[in-house]
Amino acid sequence: MVGPYYPAQTAAMNKKMAGFTLMELMIVLTLIALLSGGALRGWRGWQQARHLEESVHSLRLFLQRLRMEAHWQNSRRQLWWRADQQGCLGSGPAPEDACGRTRTVWRPVWPEVRLDTLRGEPGFYGKRDAAWPGSVELHSPAGRWRVLISARGRIRACRADSAGCR
Numbered sequence: 001m002v003g004p005y006y007p008a009q010t011a012a013m014n015k016k017m018a019g020f021t022l023m024e025l026m027i028v029l030t031l032i033a034l035l036s037g038g039a040l041r042g043w044r045g046w047q048q049a050r051h052l053e054e055s056v057h058s059l060r061l062f063l064q065r066l067r068m069e070a071h072w073q074n075s076r077r078q079l080w081w082r083a084d085q086q087g088c089l090g091s092g093p094a095p096e097d098a099c100g101r102t103r104t105v106w107r108p109v110w111p112e113v114r115l116d117t118l119r120g121e122p123g124f125y126g127k128r129d130a131a132w133p134g135s136v137e138l139h140s141p142a143g144r145w146r147v148l149i150s151a152r153g154r155i156r157a158c159r160a161d162s163a164g165c166r
Helices: 007-016 022-073
Strands: 076-082 088-091 114-125 130-140 143-149 155-159
Touching: 022 076, 022 088, 022 114, 022 130, 022 143, 022 155, 076 130, 088 114
Parallel strands: none
Antiparallel strands: 076 088, 076 114, 114 130, 130 143, 143 155
């Protein structure tokens, strides 16, 4: 048996369930803003880490090319470092003013990556892929990487804070 039909009650219930309240909308918008802010921060951190790793890879390729040229021409390729805004690394005569982009000069492509230090007096010489050992350090907000050059001309990269990167 069905109860009596009250049109006034049904209209009030339909009006109550017609949409969201202002408080519910504010809570949902707050949650969306918080999640978006966290995702944006994570995206920026990921991007900075990729830029740093890409710069390390580019530096390794530059050093390998210098090593191959020294081997091919049986000549010396001594490295120099200049500390300006981002830093630059090169071979051959060091420019007196700012570093330009030439075949023998390497600069970080991304503005947040900085060439930090040059340890030792690294360079390449001779027919046997030999080298003067040393290291080059890069850093950005995402961390620090070190590119090591061994006496046998081996070039490897590692995180500066890792145990095997000495």
